[in-house]
Amino acid sequence: MKNNYPKPIFLGVILAAAMATFPVATFAQANAVDPSAPALVKPDNRLTKNLSGKVAAKTDTTLTVDGRTVSITSATTFHRSGASIGSGDVKVGDSINIVTTDDGQVAVSVDVLPSP
Numbered sequence: 421m422k423n424n425y426p427k428p429i430f431l432g433v434i435l436a437a438a439m440a441t442f443p444v445a446t447f448a449q450a451n452a453v454d455p456s457a458p459a460l461v462k463p464d465n466r467l468t469k470n471l472s473g474k475v476a477a478k479t480d481t482t483l484t485v486d487g488r489t490v491s492i493t494s495a496t497t498f499h500r501s502g503a504s505i506g507s508g509d510v511k512v513g514d515s516i517n518i519v520t521t522d523d524g525q526v527a528v529s530v531d532v533l534p535s536p
Contacts, residue, residue, distance in 0.1 A: 471518040472533075478512055483527065490518055490527045500532040 477484035482491055498505045507530075510516065515533040520526060 469520045469522060469524045471520060471524070472516070475510060475512050475514050475516055478510060480507075483510070483516070483518065483530065485516065485518065488524070490520055491525060492527045492530070496527045497529045498532070499529070501534065505532070 471485055471488060471490065473486040475483055475485055476487070477489075481493075482489050484490075492507060496507070498507055498510060500509065510530060510532060515535070517531045517533060518527045519529045521528060
């Protein structure tokens, strides 16, 4: 009489194939994009350049430091020792640090440094 049961090796191959796909399926599910999840926030790469030195010249719309002229806008913030100040409080000869947009043309923030 012929045995109608599958051979043990055949069962082992099927079981191994099923087990091999399980971790991949679980990994794919764990890393699937969830449309309801909040989007990852990228850092604001526009705030990447700093310029430090003494103010050589100043107008209502520009500051010149170390031979570079940077535009200031109504959105530019000004600080001295952590306190907000106005653009008129920055004087020629002040030591400052300017954070600019990535093209280095527009001042985002200006910090007046303490005098040595």
